[in-house]
Amino acid sequence: MNFDEYRTFDATGLAKLVADKEVTAAELLEVATERAAAVNPRINAIVRDVPAAPADAADGPFSGVPFLIKDLGQDYAGLPTSRGSRALKSVRATEHATVVQRWIDAGLVIFGKTNTPEFGAKGITEPQAWGPTRNPWDLARTPGGSSGGSAAAVAAGIVPCAGANDGGGSIRIPAACCGLVGLKPGRGLTPMGPASAESLHGSAVQGVVSRTVRDTAAMLDVIGGGEPGGPYAPKLPDASFASAVGAEPGKLRVGMRVPAAINPNPHREAYAAVESTMKTLTDLGHHVEELPQAPFDDAALAREFLRSWFVHIAWELDEAKRISGARDDGFERDTLILAAIGRATGSVAYLDAVQRRHDHTRRLTTFFESYDLLMTPTLATPPPRIGEFDLPELLKRGSDVLLKTRSAGLLRFTKMLDDTVDRNLAWVPYTQLANITGRPAITLPLHWTADGLPLGVQFVGPLEGESLLISLAAQLEEAMPWQGRVAPV
Numbered sequence: 001m002n003f004d005e006y007r008t009f010d011a012t013g014l015a016k017l018v019a020d021k022e023v024t025a026a027e028l029l030e031v032a033t034e035r036a037a038a039v040n041p042r043i044n045a046i047v048r049d050v051p052a053a054p055a056d057a058a059d060g061p062f063s064g065v066p067f068l069i070k071d072l073g074q075d076y077a078g079l080p081t082s083r084g085s086r087a088l089k090s091v092r093a094t095e096h097a098t099v100v101q102r103w104i105d106a107g108l109v110i111f112g113k114t115n116t117p118e119f120g121a122k123g124i125t126e127p128q129a130w131g132p133t134r135n136p137w138d139l140a141r142t143p144g145g146s147s148g149g150s151a152a153a154v155a156a157g158i159v160p161c162a163g164a165n166d167g168g169g170s171i172r173i174p175a176a177c178c179g180l181v182g183l184k185p186g187r188g189l190t191p192m193g194p195a196s197a198e199s200l201h202g203s204a205v206q207g208v209v210s211r212t213v214r215d216t217a218a219m220l221d222v223i224g225g226g227e228p229g230g231p232y233a234p235k236l237p238d239a240s241f242a243s244a245v246g247a248e249p250g251k252l253r254v255g256m257r258v259p260a261a262i263n264p265n266p267h268r269e270a271y272a273a274v275e276s277t278m279k280t281l282t283d284l285g286h287h288v289e290e291l292p293q294a295p296f297d298d299a300a301l302a303r304e305f306l307r308s309w310f311v312h313i314a315w316e317l318d319e320a321k322r323i324s325g326a327r328d329d330g331f332e333r334d335t336l337i338l339a340a341i342g343r344a345t346g347s348v349a350y351l352d353a354v355q356r357r358h359d360h361t362r363r364l365t366t367f368f369e370s371y372d373l374l375m376t377p378t379l380a381t382p383p384p385r386i387g388e389f390d391l392p393e394l395l396k397r398g399s400d401v402l403l404k405t406r407s408a409g410l411l412r413f414t415k416m417l418d419d420t421v422d423r424n425l426a427w428v429p430y431t432q433l434a435n436i437t438g439r440p441a442i443t444l445p446l447h448w449t450a451d452g453l454p455l456g457v458q459f460v461g462p463l464e465g466e467s468l469l470i471s472l473a474a475q476l477e478e479a480m481p482w483q484g485r486v487a488p489v
Contacts, residue, residue: 003157006031007486010212011065011161011219015107018064025054025064029109032066036112036158039489042139045114045153047130050076052111061218063107069163070150071113072120073206074100075195083316084118084127084146085335087326098191098227099206103163106222114149114162118335119316121309123173123428124389125149128332132386135177136487137453141383144174151178151209155487161215167204168305169431172443175209176378176456179445179485181216181473182209184431185466187438188232190223197231200312201354203435211483213473216442217241220466237467249471254281254459255371257291260429261299262422263380269455270377273447277375277457280446280479288375295367295374296360296433302425304353305432311350314342328403334391337399337408344409361437368462373472376430378443378456389424434460442469445482 001023009017017023029052040046048071057064069076072083075093082088096104103110115133117125125148126132135143136156143152147164151174154162164171166184175182190206192198208219220241226233256274258266278288317331317339328336367374391399402408434441443456461469 001027001031003031003035006035007157009160011062011210011215012212014065014160015062025057025109028064029054029066029111032158033111035156036153039136039156039158043134043136043152043156043489044131045133045149045156045158046112047071047082047115047149048079048113050079050110050112052109054109057109058105058107060105060107061222065108066159067103067108067110067162068112068114068150068153068159069100069103069110070116070147070165072116072146073097073165073192073199073204074163076100076110076113079113082129083320084116084120084129085320085331086129087320087324087330089129091324095194097195098193099163099223102223114147114153116146116149118332119313120146120167120170121313121335121338122146122389123169123424124384125174126386134386135383136489137179138383139489140385141453142177142386144177144383146170147209148174151175151180154178154180154209154211156489157486161208161210161219163206164209165204165206166435167200168309168435169428171207171209172378172431172441172456172458173428176443176445177383177454178209179448179454179482179487180209180211181213181442181444182456183207183216183220183442183466183469184434184440185220185224186440186463188226188230189234189466191225191227191230193227193229197229200308200435202438213470213477214242214245217245217470235464237464239467241467241470244467244470245474247471249468249475252286252372252472253370254286254288254373254375255291255295255367256288256375257294258377260294260380262302262429263426266377266380267382269382269447269449270380273377273455273457274375277446277476277480280476284475284479296363298429298433300356301360301433301436302429304356305436307345307353308350310338310342311345312342314339333396333399333403336403340403340408341412344412357436360433364433364437364439372462372468374460376458376460378430378458379427380429381427382449382451382453382455384427430458439463440466440469442473444473444476445485446476446480448485
């Protein structure tokens with residue numbers, strides 16, 4: 001099999017070729033690694049090799065299919081999980097993450113780990129540890145984050161599907177930047193162990209980025225379900241998630257919203273994305289209604305998300321120091337600043353931010369009494385350029401002084417920090433809602449800009465709404481097909 005043939009199949013299709021003995025796992029791995037050798041120097045998606053033995057692939061639904069895992073939250077026994085940090089580049093995992101073991105049991109041939117920002121703390125993938133990952137649609141632009149390495153690898157054709165996870169948009173943002181499908185499952189549906197029971201109070205979940213809806217659905221069948229050390233025994237649907245592909249979603253009531261509190265004037269391409277999708281949905285018999293305001297307090301949600309996020313980064317930093325022995329100079333300036341702000345956050349203020357998540361969940365629950373789904377753009381702007389979110393020079397110099405004097409927590413009172421935070425979130429104001437409320441959400445590659453850049457459309461579903469999202473996604477995949485679009489790299 002050559003690359004041109006390989007590129008035409010998704011993971012489900014490749015698995016069938018292997019099962020039918022039309023191709024071997026070794027042949028598929030050879031094509032995947034040759035493609036990686038050809039394009040990875042340009043996109044920097046894969047940062048670590050994993051020894052692969054395709055002959056030993058388990059007999060499962062994806063037996064023999066090449067696969068990549070994220071270098072964050074997806075431990076592979078015997079290899080480091082760097083989390084995008086220089087401090088952790090040599091700290092080896094002692095056991096497979098549960099999700100990784102489930103992929104291995106499904107027969108996937110894991111041969112590499114993908115790039116991620118330090119601790120997954122940004123919506124871009126530009127860590128000092130490994131250097132920036134570049135978007136295969138435009139090498140000057142970001143593939144998003146924090147699963148940016150995985151998304152870039154899939155968009156470049158190295159693999160048809162790759163491991164990802166999502167604590168604030170880290171599946172959906174890179175999927176949207178790279179023209180892919182990205183489903184964030186609901187809270188607790190996928191395992192985070194055995195190293196931890198849950199992450200970010202359950203906001204972070206495991207998943208994949210892929211080129212097709214059926215791959216996303218079948219992968220959720222592989223990794224879905226609780227684990228002995230986990231905090232939940234999630235309810236799985238009676239039918240498989242894969243069976244939702246092609247199932248009639250019914251006539252849906254969809255509420256649509258584009259402006260956000262943190263970005264009241266999104267890019268015209270964000271409007272174009274939902275407008276064209278709205279027309280297709282209407283043609284399919286669904287009812288779409290533009291909402292005069294967000295069905296939750298999005299300004300408060302952004303503040304509360306960031307407050308708890310900063311505290312989490314402070315904990316991540318201290319944990320990394322504990323297991324690696326690293327000092328402050330082993331971490332990025334931005335990480336140290338966020339950690340300092342988190343450390344300066346009072347315990348009552350932190351708990352208040354966590355407790356108020358229920359307010360947003362209740363408001364979203366009320367919304368779902370009148371609507372089946374919430375639709376937004378996934379991104380408020382086209383994918384930004386590499387380096388666009390580097391700290392301004394003045395803030396770099398000032399923050400270095402504050403870090404040296406251990407008073408960087410004072411930055412939380414400055415307008416300069418507020419402006420920087422707003423600038424970093426303004427292009428991705430839509431994704432945090434699903435994490436905070438624990439609801440499932442999916443982004444679909446339904447729009448390309450006039451410059452040929454992907455810009456996704458997001459649907460947020462109710463509790464246990466994964467099958468509904470998959471069913472609608474498959475319907476839109478047929479009505480607005482994206483398989484013919486191939487990144488120029």
